[in-house]
Ligand code: GLU
């Protein structure tokens with residue numbers, strides 16, 4: 001059975017790109033009698049606004065989607081802590097006390113997940129007086145896991161390349177998990193078989209595939225769909241002020257019709273779909 005999910009972060013209202021993502025994930029599951037899950041990814045520290053979860057549910061309802069909601073990330077912290085503890089004990093994580101400014105001063109290479117950490121703290125011991133993040137020792141992990149691949153429904157078989165993003169943060173200074181650890185654990189715990197999300201997260205999948213190998217998690221398939229772009233060719237984003245779904249809904253727009261248009265890939269003026 002196909003199990004997909006929509007996993008929004010409540011740090012801003014949803015926009016048309018989210019609606020497209022939710023409709024795609026919903027339909028991929030429902031077309032074959034599968035399950036479509038909603039998971040609120042609310043561990044984004046101070047940026048997280050839990051009250052938005054209710055707005056998201058109203059938005060999905062308005063689009064005519066049916067879903068099963070699984071527990072939000074904020075009530076799964078113990079599972080993240082346990083996995084991080086295991087990875088630390090097995091020597092795959094190391095503490096990093098560097099600030100963003102310190103890392104940027106080293107003029108690091110830019111990768112898909114932002115700056116690639118130059119490994120300054122690798123081999124250092126944890127100083128209990130300094131707040132530390134825990135980073136993945138990618139070289140060590142790759143040496144033990146060997147070559148890894150994963151399957152994308154649109155792009156086909158991919159060789160995992162976690163080195164591209166470098167030693168990413170697995171446990172944040174201010175939260176018991178980074179997005180990479182939390183989403184990977186949750187998708188496994190929720191029984192997701194087809195991880196459906198935007199193409200912007202395509203490179204992150206290499207990291208998730210490596211975490212699955214290290215933690216002995218089941219390996220799903222992925223479906224990275226194309227992103228909706230605005231008239232300047234940029235990805236729709238909360239911060240660039242694309243009208244939110246909640247605004248459209250409150251303004252009386254017909255959500256069922258909007259969902260149908262998205263299915264037909266007919267987008268409002270100025271919006272286009274970048275091919276995945
Ligand atoms: N919570 C993430 C976001 O809103 C999505 C994560 C995912 O689909 O893997 O960008």
Ligand code: ZN
Nearest residue numbers: 096097098121
């Ligand atoms: Zn460091």
